[in-house]
Amino acid sequence: MSDLDKSIDGAVKLLGTARSVVVSTGAGISKESGIPTFRDAPNALWANYDPQTLASPEGFRQDPALVWRWYEDRRRMIGAAKPNPGHFAIAKLQEFFDDFVVITQNIDDLHRKAGSQNIVEVHGNVFRYKCFDMEHPIEELPDDDNVPPKCSCGSLIRPDVVWFGEMLPASALERSFASLERCDTMLVVGTSGIVYPAAGFPAVAKRAGANVIEVNPEATPITMEADVFLKGPAGEVLPVLVERFMETRSE
Numbered sequence: 065m066s067d068l069d070k071s072i073d074g075a076v077k078l079l080g081t082a083r084s085v086v087v088s089t090g091a092g093i094s095k096e097s098g099i100p101t102f103r104d105a106p107n108a109l110w111a112n113y114d115p116q117t118l119a120s121p122e123g124f125r126q127d128p129a130l131v132w133r134w135y136e137d138r139r140r141m142i143g144a145a146k147p148n149p150g151h152f153a154i155a156k157l158q159e160f161f162d163d164f165v166v167i168t169q170n171i172d173d174l175h176r177k178a179g180s181q182n183i184v185e186v187h188g189n190v191f192r193y194k195c196f197d198m199e200h201p202i203e204e205l206p207d208d209d210n211v212p213p214k215c216s217c218g219s220l221i222r223p224d225v226v227w228f229g230e231m232l233p234a235s236a237l238e239r240s241f242a243s244l245e246r247c248d249t250m251l252v253v254g255t256s257g258i259v260y261p262a263a264g265f266p267a268v269a270k271r272a273g274a275n276v277i278e279v280n281p282e283a284t285p286i287t288m289e290a291d292v293f294l295k296g297p298a299g300e301v302l303p304v305l306v307e308r309f310m311e312t313r314s315e
């Protein structure tokens with residue numbers, strides 16, 4: 065039995081005793097869906113622009129049309145991506161728990177597409193919009209030629225994602241902390257563990273008494289806190305984990 069196999073068995077045992085589960089995901093889970101991280105330039109057209117500037121309120125103020133077009137490009141790319149076996153395994157796992165929350169830093173909507181139901185998007189969603197000045201939610205983009213389009217209040221419309229220098233949505237944070245504090249097992253998948261506050265979520269769960277299982281091909285700052293570290297890509301490790309967990313349920 066390989067080390068990974070042993071660790072997977074350890075993780076299955078932890079899940080077996082859990083009543084309440086939180087899965088926290090980052091860019092790594094969508095890697096096998098082909099979604100380039102936001103630091104990769106989508107194509108040569110954008111190579112001369114700094115994503116950290118584009119994805120900021122200052123960048124939008126300076127050149128709203130440029131930022132809008134950059135996000136249109138990202139949205140096209142992300143919209144063409146499909147959930148991978150890692151997303152599907154997480155959606156499958158929810159069937160075995162009454163209390164199961166997915167907290168994601170991703171804006172790509174792939175957990176929902178895979179069938180996850182209770183999702184907290186701490187960094188927003190690239191397929192949603194709000195207005196820049198008032199944060200009015202925009203259900204449907206107006207059919208006009210403005211770039212970016214305008215809200216009925218007159219403000220420019222922007223994607224409903226969290227930009228550099230912005231606060232995370234309070235409601236998403238509240239839901240995250242509440243679920244972290246009541247969970248027995250937390251699964252942390254594909255996050256580098258350096259961008260706060262999400263990087264602090266495992267510590268919150270641990271302090272509240274939960275076990276932490278981490279899935280990542282590389283060790284991260286979270287690995288030290290994890291009870292079980294499953295070293296490998298999410299699209300390969302998670303289906304095996306969930307399959308074995310289901311076997312123990314049917315025994």
Ligand code: APR
Pocket residue numbers: 089090091092093095096101102103169170187253254255256257258259279280281282284296297298299
């Ligand atoms: N399966 C699981 N994890 C993977 C895989 C994979 N196939 N491939 C890579 N990883 C891991 C990497 O080892 C790394 O630890 O995914 C992590 C990705 O790290 P980041 O790109 O920093 O992603 P994330 O932690 O989600 O970043 C947080 O930063 O870019 C901003 O707002 C953006 O939400 C994002 C935030």
